[in-house]
Amino acid sequence: MFIDDLPTPALIIDAGALEANLATMAQAWPGNRLRPHVKAHKCSALAKVQQRFGHSGFTCATPREISGLAKAGIEADFLLANESVDPARLGAIAGTGATVAVDSDETVHAAARAGIKNVLIDVFVGLPRCGVEPDDAARLADLARSLRMNVRGVMGYEGHLMMVADATAKRDQVSAAMDTLRGCAEKVGGDVISAGGTGTWREHLDTGITELQAGSYALMDTQYATLGFPFRQAVHVVGTVISRAAGWAVADVGLKALGMDHGNPEVDGYDVWFCSDEHVTFAVKRDPNAHGAPTFLPKVGERVLVAPAHVDPTMSQHERAWVHRDGLVVDEWAIDLRGW
Ligand SMILES: Cc1ncc(COP(=O)(O)O)c(C=O)c1O
Missing domain, CATH: 3.20.20.10 (Alanine racemase)
Known part of the structure; x- marks a missing residue:
């Protein structure tokens, strides 16, 4: 898989x-x-x-x-x-x-x-x-x-x-x-x-x-990533684009799949506008210096990677983590220490 x-x-x-x-x-x-x-x-x-x-x-x-x-x-x-x-x-x-x-x-x-x-x-x-x-x-x-x-x-x-x-x-x-x-x-x-x-x-x-x-x-998370440490972003939430308009797209990774206390997540290559319960709305980057960023929105049905701003509360929203190597799923880990 x-x-x-x-x-x-x-x-x-x-x-x-x-x-x-x-x-x-x-x-x-x-x-x-x-x-x-x-x-x-x-x-x-x-x-x-x-x-x-x-x-x-x-x-x-x-x-x-x-x-x-x-x-x-x-x-x-x-x-x-x-x-x-x-x-x-x-x-x-x-x-x-x-x-x-x-x-x-x-x-x-x-x-x-x-x-x-x-x-x-x-x-x-x-x-x-x-x-x-x-x-x-x-x-x-x-x-x-x-x-x-x-x-x-x-x-x-x-x-x-x-x-x-x-x-x-x-x-x-x-x-x-x-x-x-x-x-x-x-x-x-x-x-x-x-x-x-x-x-x-x-x-x-x-x-x-x-x-x-x-x-x-x-x-890691996107807040700590701003400090330039030699640690890489190892966790993402994969989402599917479920709707698209002329100026924005929406994927199914909302605030119930993320820890939001450190702000919006990042969607690889795009500007995130906001999250609601089950949605993240994002658009093509407006920054003209964002070289290499996509100039088109993904289509409905395509996948996006969402990087959380705060890892701890993101983990506790999920029952399991899928472990992968280059996209191939190699393991499934229970987030078994959730709760109090
Ligand atoms: C008691 C305590 N020790 C250490 C940490 C450090 O955690 P992190 O490495 O995630 O910043 C925390 C985070 O809130 C904490 O509450």
């Missing part, structure tokens, strides 16, 4: 691009220096490929990602890099030996009650989301130890810095955020300093963290 034979919209993964991305990152961040974030793909089959590239731990955003990986037969050093006070969900992952991020007395007590043995103190490093105030990190670590949990170290996610365009500003801001995190690590104890993502993979080569939590690098 070829990707042109798939019923659309269909999520496809280019195996060659994926492998090239995994190899590039594994060279810079080998073995347990990288803790790939599975929320970016939510697919245990893809996680197994990442294991083959040498990574022995995974970062997860939901308990279900951890229990799903375990159910798929993956034994690894799991990190729930997110807060939870849900005893049932925490209890369900306790048997995997997972390490859980905590940032409050409530999350520490919930982890202890659920039988979690290992925690990381999640520190606020500038992103107004999770993370304890740096001054309170050591006290929280003591509380966790008093409840007989092992404090493995600290994590801090500087998500607000991923897309900083100016290289010097980015390096300085990431470095300042990690000064805070390293300062906490000294007071908290343990040997893990976990941080970062695809957007800061280069800066962290010099920040002294022990592991990088990157996820999007594997499949």
Whole structure:
């Protein structure tokens, strides 16, 4: 079967691009220096490929990602890099030996009650989301130890810095955020300093963290593509043109087949006007410098490749991914870690 034979919209993964991305990152961040974030793909089959590239731990955003990986037969050093006070969900992952991020007395007590043995103190490093105030990190670590949990170290996610365009500003801001995190690590104890993502993979080569939590690098999206990293677009949604007018065409890849929080997707060679539930409307490029871009719209029935602006929520919209090599479908992977 070829990707042109798939019923659309269909999520496809280019195996060659994926492998090239995994190899590039594994060279810079080998073995347990990288803790790939599975929320970016939510697919245990893809996680197994990442294991083959040498990574022995995974970062997860939901308990279900951890229990799903375990159910798929993956034994690894799991990190729930997110807060939870849900005893049932925490209890369900306790048997995997997972390490859980905590940032409050409530999350520490919930982890202890659920039988979690290992925690990381999640520190606020500038992103107004999770993370304890740096001054309170050591006290929280003591509380966790008093409840007989092992404090493995600290994590801090500087998500607000991923897309900083100016290289010097980015390096300085990431470095300042990690000064805070390293300062906490000294007071908290343990040997893990976990941080970062695809957007800061280069800066962290010099920040002294022990592991990088990157996820999007594997499949990529058009937002990260603007940063000029050596990672290729490995995931697309294939669509079929279902309508055409004089000035535009419409394919069957709408916002229900895409993550739209980072804006419109790209349709190879065309200008995207907008997405609605089940449609993407696009036109011939107006930019006169767009050399090589098609000057004709595709016909009804022809296929187009749609590149998502944000990979994570795109993956979670699909039940399966079709893996291909040069258009030939070679595998079908369940997106089995969806949900919470
Ligand atoms: C806790 C945490 N770590 C790491 C990442 C990095 O992911 P990515 O490589 O996709 O930017 C994220 C993304 O949101 C995150 O929430």
